[in-house]
Amino acid sequence: MSNPEVGIFMLALFLGAVMLGFPIAFTLAAMGLFFGYYAMGPAVFQLFVTSTNDTMANDVLTAVPLFLFMGYMIERANILDRLFYSVQMAARNLPGSLAVATLITCSLFATATGIVGAVVTLMGLLAFPAMLRAGYDVRLASGVVCAGGCLGIMIPPSVLLILYGATAGVSAVRLYAAAMIPGLILTGLYITYVVARVVANPALAPRPAELQQHIPFSTVAWSLLTSFVPLAFLIMAVLGAILFGWATPSEAAAVGAVGAMILSVVYRSFTFERLKEAVFLTARTSAMVCFLFVGSKLFSSVFAYLGGHEVVEKWFTQDLNLNTVGFMMVTQFIIFLLGWPLEWTEIIIIFVPIFLPLLKTFGVDPVLFGVLVALNMQTSFNTPPVAMACYYLKGVSPPWVKLTDIFAGALPYVFLVFICMALIYIFPDLALGLPRWLYDN
């Protein structure tokens, strides 16, 4: 076997090994060591140590624990009930008001915390029963919770884009700017879809009785002012500081974490116990993400050293004979398929780097590719067999709600994501316009 063939063998063996269910970070590192020893001898040991040190000193990844910490603090700030209640009041005159309020609450809360599981379970306990009580269609009600809860991994400031930026060597700031409008378009598509369904068939979402009486404007305004506005302000401040170049993502995340602590003090939910929980969870999740980086750094260096990329490139350009559109379709389809068994962290850190060297060959902007991948990852939570969002919702819903109904409810949103991706690909300025306008003048 020639070296590039060994590289492909290494990749195939790794894919098989992942399915054995062992912690992926160590599988990666071991594969990197074994094949690295074959390719470059004892030098690989030194490489492993220095590449670990590189990951430890990576100043982009410092934003990861900071954003996680901010998210865990907000998650524990007791803000969600208030937020959902006020948004629900504000949206009460819209068709399918509870579903729309769920989507808006989810998108804001998910953006602030970035933790899909927490958003889906919390909203599954809060909004889902409210919708069922009002007589909403089960599928409609479960779809909005599952789809809305995932928006946080895409809408900036999200950890996903930081990780993509670190693997692709693209500025995280540009990625944030580029993901803004697509994120809003996707949220808009979700809301439009729900409203359209309810207008076409009002029986899907009867208006809840308690919201039919007149509520004075001042009550709604005050309620929004004390729940929606502070959280939205925190996100805007963090995001604004990053986009206008006042602070790096890490700095903005640190200030955001302090803001989250202040918020939880103001909402009288700040206790030492909760702070401790947030600190320990931050450490564990950071270790999980960053050890994947440690492993994948060695793995991808060895893969590149063996020349595995050349084989992949030859497949795409000669064997499959693809043009740029074809390349985009195939890669995004592969990433979509990977989302069935795997979660987004592994896909971004391990698999996306395999395609990155090809972007230049096909003349694809890595920022645009990143935005499309981020959109694509929305689906990974809602496609069986590992549809985590659906399982979380099933876990907190009443026993008579069937898992198949939840799957069916979440499915339309997968298609909405595809529509959004097609839109962004056809009109790339939707993504690339904002960063160009902000930074290239």
Next chain:
Amino acid sequence: MERILLTIDRLSAGVGKAFAWCILILTLGVTYEVVMRKLFRAPTDWAFDISYIMYGALFMMAGAYTLSRNGHVRGDMFYRLMPPRGQAALDLSLYLLFFFPSCITLLYFGIPYAQQSWSYKEVSIFSPAGVPIYPSKALIPLAAAFLIIQGIAEIIRCVITMRDNRWPQRLHDVEEMETAILNEQQDRARAGGDAPPEAAR
């Protein structure tokens, strides 16, 4: 055997939790830098170095703790369908095949790497403040050592599971909110009470 297992679990959790507080230093240090730079136009010359040092220490030293909580992500599509005994046998062989070689490499080759840095008291090149970075290089072999110790505990855990066909209970610790909520729901369902879900909040 269970005693050794729990002692190691406690050790890893203790180390991980101690270093977890780095996040607070990281948060406050970076915020201090932003405030000083933006409001007082007096940037610090240490905050940048502190930020990546704290981040590196945080995640490296939490590695063993995360392992003790089974927190390192797995591709568990098929794994989760297996009986505990099968899971344990598979885990056991892969700890020996994948885990120990990687961690021992990191320990064995990390020591001279750290020693070299210590020998000339390496400082950061990013700032004139001369923030020392040799202690953080020593964390590489140290983190690997704790991982190896925790790996031994995981091996014991696998052996117990292969004997009992049941995973031994882990130490109680804070869980992700979704896990905590789902466990609570399960307990409720098992208790037979058909309490409405919103009562959980």
